[in-house]
Amino acid sequence: MRSVDPGEGFTSWREIARRMLGEGVPPQEILWEAERGLFAPSRVREMPTMKLKVPAAFVELAQSVTCHSEPSRWALLYQILWRITRGGERHLLTIASDPDMAKARMLEKNVRREIHKMHAFVRFKLIDTNVETGRERYAAWFEPDHFIVEAGAPFFKKRFANMDWSIFTPKGCVHWNGELLTFTAGIPNNPVENPDALEAAWRTYYRSIFNPARLKVKMMKQEMPKRYWKNLPEADLIGELIETSRERVKAMHEETLRPEKPAPNNAYLGKLKEMSAVKPCGYPPDPALSLAELAAASATCRACPLWEHATGTVFGEGPRNARIMIVGEQPGDREDVAGKPFVGPAGKLLDAALAEAGLDRTTLYLTNAVKHFKWIPKGKIRLHQKPDAGEIDACRPWVLSELKQIAPDVLILLGATAARSLLGKPVQVTKNRGLMESPELAGRVILTVHPSYLLRLPDPAMKAAEYSKFVADLKLAGI
Amino acid sequence: MDHDTKLSILADAAKYDASCASSGAVRGNSLGGKGVGSTGGSGICHSYAPDGRCISLLKILLTNVCIYDCHYCINRRSSNVRRAAFTAEEVVKLTLDFYKRNYIEGLFLSSGIIRNADYTMELVIAVARTLREVHDFRGYIHLKTIPEASPELIEAAARYADRISINLELPTQKSLDVLAPEKSIVRTKQAMGRIRHKLDEAGERRRGGDKKVRHATGQSTQVIVGADTSTDADFLARSDELYGAFKLRRVYYSAFSPIPEPSRILPLKAPPLIREHRLYQADWLMRFYGFKTSEILTPETPNLDLQLDPKLAWALRNRQDFPVDVQTASRDVLLRVPGLGVRNVDRIIQIRRFTRIRLTDLVRLRVSLTKVQPFLMTADHNPSAYLLDSDALRARFLPKPQQLELF
Numbered sequence: 001m002r003s004v005d006p007g008e009g010f011t012s013w014r015e016i017a018r019r020m021l022g023e024g025v026p027p028q029e030i031l032w033e034a035e036r037g038l039f040a041p042s043r044v045r046e047m048p049t050m051k052l053k054v055p056a057a058f059v060e061l062a063q064s065v066t067c068h069s070e071p072s073r074w075a076l077l078y079q080i081l082w083r084i085t086r087g088g089e090r091h092l093l094t095i096a097s098d099p100d101m102a103k104a105r106m107l108e109k110n111v112r113r114e115i116h117k118m119h120a121f122v123r124f125k126l127i128d129t130n131v132e133t134g135r136e137r138y139a140a141w142f143e144p145d146h147f148i149v150e151a152g153a154p155f156f157k158k159r160f161a162n163m164d165w166s167i168f169t170p171k172g173c174v175h176w177n178g179e180l181l182t183f184t185a186g187i188p189n190n191p192v193e194n195p196d197a198l199e200a201a202w203r204t205y206y207r208s209i210f211n212p213a214r215l216k217v218k219m220m221k222q223e224m225p226k227r228y229w230k231n232l233p234e235a236d237l238i239g240e241l242i243e244t245s246r247e248r249v250k251a252m253h254e255e256t257l258r259p260e261k262p263a264p265n266n267a268y269l270g271k272l273k274e275m276s277a278v279k280p281c282g283y284p285p286d287p288a289l290s291l292a293e294l295a296a297a298s299a300t301c302r303a304c305p306l307w308e309h310a311t312g313t314v315f316g317e318g319p320r321n322a323r324i325m326i327v328g329e330q331p332g333d334r335e336d337v338a339g340k341p342f343v344g345p346a347g348k349l350l351d352a353a354l355a356e357a358g359l360d361r362t363t364l365y366l367t368n369a370v371k372h373f374k375w376i377p378k379g380k381i382r383l384h385q386k387p388d389a390g391e392i393d394a395c396r397p398w399v400l401s402e403l404k405q406i407a408p409d410v411l412i413l414l415g416a417t418a419a420r421s422l423l424g425k426p427v428q429v430t431k432n433r434g435l436m437e438s439p440e441l442a443g444r445v446i447l448t449v450h451p452s453y454l455l456r457l458p459d460p461a462m463k464a465a466e467y468s469k470f471v472a473d474l475k476l477a478g479i
Numbered sequence: 480m481d482h483d484t485k486l487s488i489l490a491d492a493a494k495y496d497a498s499c500a501s502s503g504a505v506r507g508n509s510l511g512g513k514g515v516g517s518t519g520g521s522g523i524c525h526s527y528a529p530d531g532r533c534i535s536l537l538k539i540l541l542t543n544v545c546i547y548d549c550h551y552c553i554n555r556r557s558s559n560v561r562r563a564a565f566t567a568e569e570v571v572k573l574t575l576d577f578y579k580r581n582y583i584e585g586l587f588l589s590s591g592i593i594r595n596a597d598y599t600m601e602l603v604i605a606v607a608r609t610l611r612e613v614h615d616f617r618g619y620i621h622l623k624t625i626p627e628a629s630p631e632l633i634e635a636a637a638r639y640a641d642r643i644s645i646n647l648e649l650p651t652q653k654s655l656d657v658l659a660p661e662k663s664i665v666r667t668k669q670a671m672g673r674i675r676h677k678l679d680e681a682g683e684r685r686r687g688g689d690k691k692v693r694h695a696t697g698q699s700t701q702v703i704v705g706a707d708t709s710t711d712a713d714f715l716a717r718s719d720e721l722y723g724a725f726k727l728r729r730v731y732y733s734a735f736s737p738i739p740e741p742s743r744i745l746p747l748k749a750p751p752l753i754r755e756h757r758l759y760q761a762d763w764l765m766r767f768y769g770f771k772t773s774e775i776l777t778p779e780t781p782n783l784d785l786q787l788d789p790k791l792a793w794a795l796r797n798r799q800d801f802p803v804d805v806q807t808a809s810r811d812v813l814l815r816v817p818g819l820g821v822r823n824v825d826r827i828i829q830i831r832r833f834t835r836i837r838l839t840d841l842v843r844l845r846v847s848l849t850k851v852q853p854f855l856m857t858a859d860h861n862p863s864a865y866l867l868d869s870d871a872l873r874a875r876f877l878p879k880p881q882q883l884e885l886f
Contacts, residue, residue, distance in 0.1 A: 091833055096826040097840035120523050124580045158508035159517040198576050204483050208490035209528060213737045214750050216531025224527040234526055242529050249737055257743040261557040266546055268595035276663050311672040337672030382723055
């Protein structure tokens with residue numbers, strides 16, 4: 001049996017562990033203890049240490065576990081290291097149910113939690129302010145169970161880079177001056193006992209944010225164990241808050257019920273009322289309505305059941321005097337939430353194609369044959385569904401009203417749904433794409449594919465070819 | 480009115496909002512800046528109140544004056560509660576003072592509606608703008624927004640905040656009409672939709688390598704449980720819709736809480752805390768365990784079993800699917816075993832490549848054997864078919880009857 005001193009932490013332990021492993025000393029022959037006896041091996045320096053390849057996950061685990069105050073941690077880590085390197089158990093780290101690993105993971109968890117609690121429960125006090133620079137200096141006292149000051153310090157550096165601060169603990173202290181973190185030995189007593197001026201406000205906040213009608217003391221103690229309370233300025237309120245809660249709730253129940261007060265004379269409340277009143281939209285739309293009035297009226301359309309599961313009606317968008325009108329199928333997931341046509345992936349593709357065809361989107365009127373998003377849930381997404389003939393027909397009066405208002409020179413129909421809606425009959429797009437003869441709709445009518453068709457093509461070569469054809473179709477509008 | 484009184488009124492006015500998350504923000508810190516603050520990673524709860532809720536953010540109202548009349552709310556216009564208002568400067572200073580002492584992760588600012596939605600929204604935004612632009616504050620900011628505020632203002636709020644939220648409050652318009660007559664589900668949904676669209680756009684720009692995008696990373700909402708007659712199925716269906724359509728980070732379920740200013744329209748009741756808890760569990764099952772609402776609740780049983788957690792209740796209704804073999808079952812199947820969480824399922828999947836899993840392995844993973852044993856086969860355990868079929872199985876999981884007190 002050998003007695004070795006693991007030193008201060010991970011670095012010193014690693015050095016010795018490497019040497020022991022190099023010498024082939026099995027775990028059961030090592031006694032890890034801070035030795036002060038006669039035969040204490042000096043901090044090993046005489047022997048060259050060997051470098052070992054161990055999984056990165058082990059180093060990470062060991063860095064945490066060595067911070068723990070559990071005396072057996074050194075031996076436990078060496079045992080795991082031995083098993084990984086000499087025992088042929090390279091996969092040991094993935095076996096969370098192995099007794100050694102379960103123990104190590106538990107220590108690791110304790111350390112991680114203690115670091116987290118340090119980040120949560122350190123309470124700074126303002127010490128002074130530099131009169132020239134205005135820079136403030138803060139200090140805190142914290143009593144951790146484990147050796148976590150070094151591991152916990154970078155968080156404070158990042159968060160409070162522009163103030164000076166010190167955190168004092170019995171297990172080491174850390175100081176920041178705006179440039180450098182320095183670590184000093186632990187001290188036994190709190191050097192900053194005087195309360196901070198803001199503590200009174202913090203206690204007021206704590207008292208006021210507590211809801212006496214929902215007492216869950218166990219939950220609180222689980223997350224904020226009692227051992228931290230003595231350094232938390234708010235904690236001595238807990239007893240009183242719990243004790244008076246029952247009475248406070250009883251008093252609430254005994255209060256007389258308050259009658260309603262009349263609404264103040266406020267224009268905004270009047271407007272809300274008007275917005276909330278469900279107006280019949282007038283279907284089919286009144287031909288005398290302006291474009292803006294049509295858009296407003298369509299918001300409450302119930303001509304088909306699609307409105308029920310959609311966020312809202314997505315009406316057309318673009319200048320009243322647009323020379324070109326484009327009709328797509330229906331809003332998709334993105335258009336539905338944005339309330340605007342062609343803003344999703346298909347819209348982006350359309351934008352690119354329009355630009356390539358020399359058309360400026362802002363001068364066009366864009367709309368859809370069907371104005372509500374039709375979808376079914378699939379996992380976490382809303383999967384687009386093609387509208388059926390009934391839904392297309394129900395929405396036709398809206399799109400025809402838009403057409404009448406815009407009266408474009410050129411009408412571009414994207415895909416079969418738009419064709420079905422405006423031409424009033426099923427049309428095969430791939431067979432009939434290009435210029436159509438339909439003078440009652442517009443001087444020039446172009447039929448082409450819907451951009452979402454291009455998005456769905458799996459083969460890149462075919463996609464590129466189809467995209468060129470799509471752009472060529474759009475160009476027919478510009479001549 | 481002195482500062483302390485104002486603080487107590489405006490914190491008291493804010494405490495019915497359950498949201499406390501300070502996680503999920505874009506990573507950032509004060510190095511190289513001139514102020515304080517950092518975000519990113521998991522949130523930190525700096526304290527806990529005896530109501531079991533974490534205190535992570537300074538959660539206050541800018542003012543508790545309100546022209547709305549929501550009957551569950553202490554701040555409604557019909558309430559006789561004492562009114563107060565902070566100035567933007569006061570909130571900014573308090574946030575920084577608390578933050579520098581490491582009391583909080585940041586600010587959660589809401590407000591009663593004064594004058595109109597835009598006016599109120601502008602006041603709230605001014606606080607966030609001052610924190611960000613004047614003080615280079617890089618901590619967490621959550622802003623409550625008003626669906627009727629103009630989209631430009633909601634966008635501005637999202638640029639200064641890490642998270643924004645609109646509270647739905649109640650799951651149906653019918654309930655809102657009675658209890659919160661100024662509110663509209665349709666308008667709330669449309670505002671959430673526009674917010675999601677902007678969140679998506681910001682996310683796309685960020686993923687495209689634009690590091691300078693300053694925009695919130697998520698939105699959340701809150702519903703009040705137990706104030707109206709809505710069933711748990713109503714709540715979960717609504718949540719399902721909100722998660723799906725608007726990609727909410729969280730739906731908070733807040734048990735309707737007695738307030739010192741009870742309304743004639745909505746007399747006080749004890750808060751349904753266990754129901755709130757069950758709804759959270761069911762919500763989790765939908766989001767992380769692959770359950771559909773229709774599996775958790777049916778038209779015949781539209782409310783969750785208060786005595787058993789919803790996964791266990793589901794397993795007891797679907798005993799034909801059990802027992803499953805811990806060694807061979809797929810991840811999806813293991814996730815449905817009562818007593819196994821996401822973490823342990825993933826560990827089991829790793830471990831079983833190397834070893835036959837036994838009950839002792841599960842104990843070391845801190846799995847509750849009482850819970851899993853009837854449903855899970857291991858190398859050394861084959862659950863009794865008799866128990867799985869018997870009526871006693873449900874009884875085994877019911878909470879222990881409270882011993883009667885003498886006298």
